[in-house]
Each structure stands twice: as C-alpha cells, then as structure tokens.
Amino acid sequence: MQVDIICTAEGSKRQPNLIPDAEPWASLLAAMALNNDAHQAEDGSFFGDPTEVALKRAAAEQGINLRELTDRVPRLAEFAFDSVRKRMTTIHPAETGWIAYVKGAPEAVIDGCTGVVSANGHQPIDKAKWLADAERMAGDGLRVLAIAERRLDAMPESAEPGEVEQALSLLGLVGLVDPPRPEAVDAVRSCQTAGITAVMVTGDHPATARAIALRLGMLEGGGSVVSGVELGAMSDHDLADQITSIRVYARVDPAQKIRVVEALQARGEFVAMTGDGVNDAPALKRADIGVAMGKAGTDVAREAASLVLLDDNFATIIAAVREGRRIYDNIRKVIKFIMTGNSAEIWTIFLAPFLGLPIPLLPIHILWINLVTDGLPALAMATEPEERGLMHRPPRPPGESVFAGGMWQHMVWVGLLIGGISLLTQAYAIGIGSPRSQTMVLTVLTVAQLVHVLAIRSDRVSLFRLGLFSNIPLLGAVVLTFVLQMAVIYVPALNPILNTDPLAASELLFCIGISLIVFIAVEAEKWLVRSGRLRRA
Secondary structure (H helix, E strand, O other): OEEEEEEOEEEOOOOOOOOOOOOOHHHHHHHOOOOOOOEEOOOOOEEEEEEHHHHHHHHOOOOOOOHHHHOOOOOOOOEEOOOOOOOEEEEEEEOOEEEEEEEOOHHHHHHEEEEEEEEEEEEEEOHHHHHHHHHHHHHEEEEEEEEEEEEOOOOOOOOOOHHOOOEEEEEEEEEEEOOOOHHHHHHHHHHOOOOOOOOOOOOHHHHHHHHHHHHHOOOOOOOOOEEHHHHHHHOOHHHHHHHOEEEEEEOHHHHHHHHHHHHHHHHOOOOOEEEEEHHHHHHHOOOOOOEEOOOOOOOOHHHOOEEEOOOOOOOHHHHHHHHHHHHHHHHHHHHHHHEEEEEHHHHHHOOOHHHOOOOOHHHHHHHHHHHHHHHHHHHHHOOOHHHHHHHOOOOOOOOOOOOOHHHHHHHHHHHHHHHHHHHHHHHHOOOOOOOOHHHHHHHHHHHHHHHHHHOOOOOOOOOOHHHHOOOOHHHHHHHHHHHHHHHHHHHOOOHHOOOOOEEEEEEHHHHHHHHHHHHHHHHHHHHHHHHHOOOOO
C-alpha cells in the first residue's frame, strides 16, 4: 500500500512528489506522521497497520524526520478509532496551547469541519466540494482519508471525543492505493469455478469497494454493492431476498458484519470469514470458519479465528481449499480401498461353507493381506495428485456422508466381485485336483486388491488416461506388494511360515487373469459414469 494522491487546500493534486512550500502541506504531513500508530524500526523499515504504515512512510519520503518530530511533539492523549465515529484523534503540544489531529472517513471528518487550512489562513469550507472530491478519488479505487486539526487553548477535561472532534479545520484528503495482488484475481476466479461465492465486507467507501471488486472480477454477472446505511434500512426479509446477489458490503460496522454472516448461514451457506481488526472479531467468531491475518491481524482477531493465515494472502485460502479437496478425495479412496478389500475377505470366508467349499484362508493369510496388501498401497494412496477439474466442481454439502456419491454401493459390489472370483478360484483349484487352493485364493485376493487400488485412483478418469507413472509412490507400493506376494509363494523359507505352496505357471497365470476382471469391471463402471449412463447417489 502506498500514498497515491494527496489533496491539499489548493485542490486535488496528482503529483505527490512535488512538495509545495505552503504551510498546509507541512501541517498535513505532520498530521499523517503523528496521528499514527505505525512504528519505524532501527533499520528504517515500518511495521503496523498497512494504512498507517503507508501514511508514515509517505511523510518520511517527503522529508519529515519522524523521530525528531515525535520527540518534539509527543502524543499527550488519544481517542482511538472506532466503527461508529469512524475517526481517530490524537492531541499534542503546540507552540501555543495544544493541537488535535483527526483522521478518518471523509464523511465523518468533513462533517465536523468549519473551515479549511490554506496558504491564506483559515478559509470557509465547501463541504459538498470536498465530499465530491473524496467520492471521485474513491471511484478511482483509492482508500480515502480526511485529515483535520483543531487548535486547543486547554486540554479537554472530559474523556468524550465529541468535545474535541468538532469545529475542525480540514488539512486535506489522502488517497491510498491498495492494488489487489496479481494472484488475487486468479484466486477469485478459482472461487467462482469451484462454486465458492466471494463476498467483500469492508469499512471502505462504497465507491472504493466497487472499484476494487471490479478489478477482482467479483461483480461479474450483475453483483450489487450495498452500503452500511442501506443494509441498516433493510429488513431481515429483504436481506434474505437480496443476499444472494450482493457481492460487496461497504462502510459496515461490526454488528452488520455479524448480520451478513447470520443471513448467509440462515440460507444454509457454509461461511468462511476473513478479518484482521478488533472489529472483525465478533464476525470471525460467528462464522463457520474464521480466518485471521497473521501479519496484520490483531491479537483479538487471531484469538477469535479458527485459522490464522501466516502470509495474509487471500490466494493462500484458495490453495488451502484445493489441498483440502485433494486430501478429502484421497481419504475417501483409502477408505474405499480398505473397506472393499476387507469386505471381499469377509465374503470369501463367510460364503465358502454355504457353497460346500473348505476353509479358503487361514488366519495367517488374512494377517498377511491386511499387513501388506492393504497397508502399503493405502499409505501410498495418500500421495495421489489432485484429480482433473478439482476446482471446477461445487462444494460438497457439510452434512454429506463420507460414503456418499456411490461409494458404499461400489464397496458392496466390488467386494462381492472379489469374493466371488476368489471362491471361483478355489472351486477351480479343487476341480483340477490342485492341493494349492488356499495359495491360489490368497494370490487372487492380493492381486485383485492391487489392480483395484490402481483402478480407483479416480472416480471418473480411466487409469490409461491418468498414466501409471503419475503416482510413483503408489506404483512402487503395488510393485513391492506383488514382489512380496511372489516371495511368499516361491521362496522356500517363507512357505512354512505362511502355509503357502509354489504355484505352477498355469495356476499363477489363472490367478492373475481372473484378478484382472476386477480392473475391467471398475473401469467399466467409470465409463458408465462418464457417459452419463450411471449416476452417483
């Protein structure tokens, strides 16, 4: 943020680097530096609220010795900014008596002015002209502040700011440009494609808020701008009717911020609120997710928030949404893989006696499958990259089950399929007189789960389009698991430990071939989904 325009009593000037010699200019710079809570470090850098940092830096760049000025003109009293007054006042010693500097929203400060400080002394103020200048500057996307002073013969006796913030003399208007970061435009666009509605709730002038919203693309599609005064005049019913079309709320107070949050929640929306000031804390607490700024945010805002954004960058929130969706997708895939495999084992063991078959697996076999076949691929599945179109789908309902979207149906039918081909393998082995039926069932269960984990890397996209090498950790886990399975079959030292027997080549090829049925079936399911013939529940 930087000072872009300074309007002195002589009129609006777009040449902030040209310093007039007039007294009003010096008074304006002094007010910018003294009515200010930003600080300058020993290395010359500034820290504090971005707006106040910009003002103090601008004063320093125009030749003000900040340390010397602060030492010579210390702050004796202060009326802090609040959202009702929209002003901040500080009182300092002057050559004769005291001087109060007032800084705040133009409409609030100018309303209390009776004159303007000019090179020719105190002049009557044309409030309409100055408010029009402020409106024009705000329309250019500038954050506009009015700065005024008042000479005092004695320190105010009461602690009420109203005693001081009247009969003011306007020093000028200060415009600050706060251009959106380049990544913010893309972040807002990502919100729109992801089904997330970005709404601006700000204390800035409506014209400033509108200009910024236009730069960000928030008003595309006919979104409207509502001021705090207009919002206050709306009934709850009117707000409920219009809230879906309002994209900007300007000059709002803390209570109105809460009202906006509650109105959105009443419509069933899941609301995330960002903020950095003390006035934002109630709304941050009321929102479903409060996000405070870690750098510029106050301690109160950070305490009230659910999350603290360390880099104060809105684009980071969108990156977090993207990563959150990827993680949630991968959690569902891991659950789908493990539950399907476990159900297949249950079906195999449960149905075998009813089909007149002997016990297909021993306890050691089940332990082996759960340890190796389930464990390694499931861990590697967590590294699965995000799916195509991740940020082009609407948010899931907050109350939606993790098994929604056809997931539980998939686990049932694929579990039955794997169990069925396992029992078919056992029956085939018994039919050909092979004494290695348990080893063949163990192999089918293992290989079927390995091809299954490859097939469910995406709910819609074919593995052939994804590519085997797009998730190297998972491919490595699948290969390692297959090698371990071959080891327990063909390494003589492992045969007695897991009660396995070496398979003939024909038997191994049969096990691999019949296991591929699972891969073909899941790919067929995804094809039906892509073609619209199968809809997810």
